[in-house]
Amino acid sequence: xxxxxxxxxxxxxxxxxxxxxxxxxxxxxxxxxxxxxxxxxxxxxxxxxxxxxxxxxxxxxxxxxxxxxxxxxxxxxxxxxxxxxxxxxxxxxxxxxxxxxxxxxxxxxxxxxxxxxxxxxxxxxxxxxxxxxxxxxxxxxxxxxxxxxxxxxxxxxxxxxxxxxxxxxxxxxxxxxxxxxxxxxxxxxxxxxxxxxxxxxxxxxxxxxxxxxxxxxxxxxxxxxxxxxxxxxxxxxxxxxxxxxxxxxxxxxxxxxxxxxxxxx
Amino acid sequence: xxxxxxxxxxxxxxxxxxxxxxxxxxxxxxxxxxxxxxxxxxxxxxxxxxxxxxxxxxxxxxxxxxxxxxxxxxxxxxxxxxxxxxxxxxxxxxxxxxxxxxxxxxxxxxxxxxxxxxxxxxxxxxxxxxxxxxxxxxxxxxxxxxxxxxxxxxxxxxxxxxxxxxxxxxxxxxxxxxxxxxxxxxxxxxxxxxxxxxxxxxxxxxxxxxxxxxxxxxxxxxxxxxxxxxxxxxxxxxxxxxxxxxxxxxxxxxxxxxxxxxxxxxxxxxxxxxxx
Numbered sequence: 001x002x003x004x005x006x007x008x009x010x011x012x013x014x015x016x017x018x019x020x021x022x023x024x025x026x027x028x029x030x031x032x033x034x035x036x037x038x039x040x041x042x043x044x045x046x047x048x049x050x051x052x053x054x055x056x057x058x059x060x061x062x063x064x065x066x067x068x069x070x071x072x073x074x075x076x077x078x079x080x081x082x083x084x085x086x087x088x089x090x091x092x093x094x095x096x097x098x099x100x101x102x103x104x105x106x107x108x109x110x111x112x113x114x115x116x117x118x119x120x121x122x123x124x125x126x127x128x129x130x131x132x133x134x135x136x137x138x139x140x141x142x143x144x145x146x147x148x149x150x151x152x153x154x155x156x157x158x159x160x161x162x163x164x165x166x167x168x169x170x171x172x173x174x175x176x177x178x179x180x181x182x183x184x185x186x187x188x189x190x191x192x193x194x195x196x197x198x199x200x201x202x203x204x205x206x207x208x209x210x211x212x213x214x215x216x217x218x219x220x221x222x223x224x225x226x227x228x229x230x231x232x233x234x235x236x237x238x239x240x241x242x243x244x245x246x247x248x249x250x251x252x253x254x255x256x257x258x259x260x261x262x263x264x265x
Numbered sequence: 266x267x268x269x270x271x272x273x274x275x276x277x278x279x280x281x282x283x284x285x286x287x288x289x290x291x292x293x294x295x296x297x298x299x300x301x302x303x304x305x306x307x308x309x310x311x312x313x314x315x316x317x318x319x320x321x322x323x324x325x326x327x328x329x330x331x332x333x334x335x336x337x338x339x340x341x342x343x344x345x346x347x348x349x350x351x352x353x354x355x356x357x358x359x360x361x362x363x364x365x366x367x368x369x370x371x372x373x374x375x376x377x378x379x380x381x382x383x384x385x386x387x388x389x390x391x392x393x394x395x396x397x398x399x400x401x402x403x404x405x406x407x408x409x410x411x412x413x414x415x416x417x418x419x420x421x422x423x424x425x426x427x428x429x430x431x432x433x434x435x436x437x438x439x440x441x442x443x444x445x446x447x448x449x450x451x452x453x454x455x456x457x458x459x460x461x462x463x464x465x466x467x468x469x470x471x472x473x474x475x476x477x478x479x480x481x482x483x484x485x486x487x488x489x490x491x492x493x494x495x496x497x498x499x500x501x502x503x504x505x506x507x508x509x510x511x512x513x514x515x516x517x518x519x520x521x522x523x524x525x526x527x528x529x530x531x532x533x534x535x536x537x538x539x540x541x
Contacts, residue, residue, distance in 0.1 A: 003349050122304045123318060161420050168423035171431045178436060178540075193433045197440035197540070204444060208397070208452045214379045219461045 094144070095136035115174050124160075131156050131173075271474040272491070272500040282339055283470050284516075286402065289332045291523050294446050296325040298527055301439065302534050326417050333410040359389035359490065364400070368393035389486040398453060405445050412438040439540040443531075450528040454521060471513035472505040 090096045097103050108128045109116035120126040129137075131147070138145035146155035153169035161168065176183040178194035275283075299311030299321055315321040348355040356363050371393050374386035391399075412434040415422045419431055457467045462479065469475045477497075481488050491497050505513075531538070 003347075004345055117304075123300070163420045165420075165423060167426075168420055168428040170428040171419070171423070172429055175432055187429070187432075190429075190433055190436065193436055194440075194540075197437060197444070201440065201444045201447070204401075205447055205451070208394075208448065211375075211394075212452050212455050215375075216455065216459060218379050223461060 091139040091141040093139045094142050096139035096142070097137060118174055120173050126160075130159075269504075270477040271472075271502055271504050272477050272480065272488075272497070273473060273502045274469050274475045274480075275473045277473070278342060280470060280473055282335070282342075285335050286332075287520050289328050289335065290445075290449070291520060292328045293325060293332070293442070294527055295523065296321040296328070297442055298446075298531065300325070301539070302530075302537050305534055305537050307530055307534060308537075326413075329410065329413045329417070332406065333414065336406050336410060359391075359486070362391055362396050362399050364393075364396055368396060387486050388484045389490065390484060392484070394456060401445070401448065405441055408441050409438060409445070412441075436540060443538070443540060446524075446527065446531065450524040454524060458521065466514065466517050468505070468510070468513070471517065472510070474502045474504065477501075 100106075112128075116128075120131075121128075132140075133146055138147065140147040140149075142148065146152065149166075149169065153164045153166050157164035157169050172187070175190070176186055178190055179198065180191075183191040183194075295311060296315060299308050299315070300318060302308030303312060303318060312318050312321045315324050355361065357365065359365075367389070371386035371388065374383060375393075377383040378385040415434050416431065416438060419428075422431060422434075457470075458464070460467070475483075477488065488497075491500055
């Protein structure tokens with residue numbers, strides 16, 4: 001039985017099946033997601049947002065199980081320097097810029113140079129403060145910060161991305177440089193995906209670029225050579241109408257004459 | 266060119282698929298590059314053609330969905346083309362685009378010919394670079410389509426996989442798109458237009474037919490096989506009419522111009538390209 005006749009025969013059952021599925025299986029409603037569990041009821045929402053109805057509740061001791069690539073290099077037993085130690089601790093402060101001199105007169109991107117060029121700012125025209133909040137800007141790990149991963153999705157992401165959940169919030173807006181060695185530790189899959197694509201691009205373009213380059217060089221070499229010394233074969237090539245060569249029929253590969261019509265690849 | 270014997274090489278479906286992918290690919294390339302380089306004045310002006318960033322995104326998404334539909338139709342088409350009773354012979358015949366051992370040998374022969382170490386390979390119906398062109402699109406389209414579809418609905422995607430996968434999907438989408446553009450604009454355009462004997466344009470993908478005598482040199486095994494089977498007569502077709510040639514020359518060169526324009530700007534703005 002050919003595939004075509006099989007498809008023709010299966011037309012009706014497939015159509016009925018699709019129709020039945022569409023009618024019988026209810027579509028997911030966004031609002032059901034958090035409440036769907038009859039046993040846990042609002043627990044998911046409570047755990048992930050710290051909110052139960054309008055009261056803010058303390059999340060449980062454990063951070064909800066949000067697996068995300070670490071945004072900072074892994075902690076060392078001892079800080080590299082006293083400054084580094086201060087910088088790291090600042091992510092836990094209620095006012096992460098406390099004590100910085102002339103802070104009122106400085107702009108975010110003066111210090112956060114690489115953080116200022118990312119897709120949300122460049123494309124979406126989002127400002128730093130729209131996500132990180134107004135003064136005093138809380139560190140992202142500060143317990144009550146809206147940027148804290150336990151509630152980031154509902155306080156920050158969902159402002160624009162309706163329905164954002166904790167998983168959505170693990171998207172890295174400030175990506176680490178994909179090819180850099182330290183990224184292998186913070187976000188390995190990103191690092192390996194980047195190098196895979198890099199090697200694929202360089203390999204493909206390198207191989208076929210070289211292939212094309214040599215090919216074109218070879219062809220122009222033959223073209224110039226034939227122009228310099230017009231041989232009988234070259235003339236035959238220019239007027240192919242008058243000389244239909246019946247030769248290649250005899251043997252599959254008319255390979256014996258390197259200066260023949262073969263350069264006309 | 267019409268006073269020569271011509272034989273059919275591509276049927277109407279093959280040609281329509283090619284025109285379809287030309288138009289959609291270039292639209293995706295323009296809207297994609299414009300958005301990728303949105304921080305530059307050039308990117309903003311390109312995106313402006315589609316009514317701004319959001320307009321370009323809408324066009325990009327819509328055309329992307331069209332491409333996925335086209336790809337599904339293409340799969341149905343090739344599934345219908347395989348003779349399933351004799352699938353082994355059908356899939357691995359020289360008329361099939363499935364890679365064969367000969368292709369690797371031809372590649373080696375070709376490189377030997379490049380350096381004057383041997384005769385050029387005698388090709389059958391499909392050369393190895395034609396097969397590579399086909400399979401490159403065949404792998405690129407699902408990758409770009411799938412990553413694009415997932416990126417189109419990020420909130421829904423983050424329900425079925427961790428949100429940071431979107432970072433990787435975005436990287437894959439951009440890198441693969443960049444590879445596809447560079448490959449088409451550099452390698453495919455050179456092979457299609459600049460080869461000797463093909464110079465202004467290799468017309469067979471539009472005309473659907475090739476000159477028999479030219480093909481005898483280019484793909485001797487294919488012609489020999491047709492002749493052996495006695496199918497040469499039925500493969501003969503009239504050449505394309507004049508108006509149609511003018512049409513596809515204009516169309517082909519317009520596509521070439523768009524591609525080269527993009528390529529030049531990719532090179533000019535290479536420092537702003539971020540594939541992650």
